[in-house]
Amino acid sequence: MPTNEVMPLYRLVMAVDKGSEVQLEVRQMTLAQALDSITQQTQVPIHYSVLPEGLVTATCVGANLKYVLECLLNKKADLVVRYPSNPVRTINKNQVAEAWVLGSRLDGYPVNQTNCVARPGEQILLTLKQKHQETEEAEQTEQLLNLAQSKDPAERADAIGSLLAIGRSGDPDIKAALEQALTDQDPMVRAQAISTLAHREGNAATTAIEQAMQDDSVDVRMMAVDGITDDVALLRQAINDSDETIRSLAQTKLEALGQTNNTPK
Secondary structure, eight states: OOOOOOOOEEEEEEOOSTTOSEEEEEEEEEHHHHHHHHHHHHOOOEEOSOOOOSEEEEEEEESSHHHHHHHHHTTSSOEEEEOOSOGGGSSOTTOOSEEEETTSOOOOOOOOOOOOOOOGGGHHHHHHHHHHHHHHHHHHHHHHHHHTTOSSHHHHHHHHHHTTTSSOTTOHHHHHHHHHHTTOSSHHHHHHHHHHHHHHHGGGGHHHHHHHTTOSOHHHHHHHHHTOSSOHHHHHHHTTOSSHHHHHHHHHHHHHTTOOOOSOO
16 A cells, blocks of 8 residues: 655755756755765764754855855754865865864864975976966955955854955964954854864973863864863863863873773773
């Protein structure tokens, strides 16, 4: 006897039409199944642990993966993304390299980077291209720095996140914008700021990470701990956090460094 049951469906299409480059259709799937399918197809790590229960049906079309993911989550969870650290070699500079559904247990993945060395006969052309790219990058940096002052917290967070992929290393204006964003009134902006600062500055961001670990927002503390690479002392401090997922993340990082938690539970 035939039933009216709707079968699960997942379809993700990459198009060339401006504004609708990423097209997602999900039918009767859990969020976890949908996110895992996106990761499998795009190879973009999406970290999560606890997600809203129930089946999802959604059609999401946008210019980039971040927009589509936000549509899929339907404001039921916060999203923080990391953009490629070497955007010159990507087709879409808004391409997402990694994403976190906040409140989840995170487990970072390395981003592969490819360096291209020109042959002598190509050096002049490469130099011209580099100058053009530097000019374009400077313009984009200025736009993002302006957006980082927007009255809209979502725009501020997006701009702060994009500064990871844009701008030369050690740019004082970018660093100043990130440090200012660390005290933003919106927790999503602060979370994106500590994530971007940690990835750009490395060990130089240790003080900022330590301060962010005291933030009232779980999301900010989560991204601060995610930004720790090999500071065992900070990780041991994080395993005493009031949030279980942060403690789990810190413990996972300690184990990856060959450390064990000897502090009392």
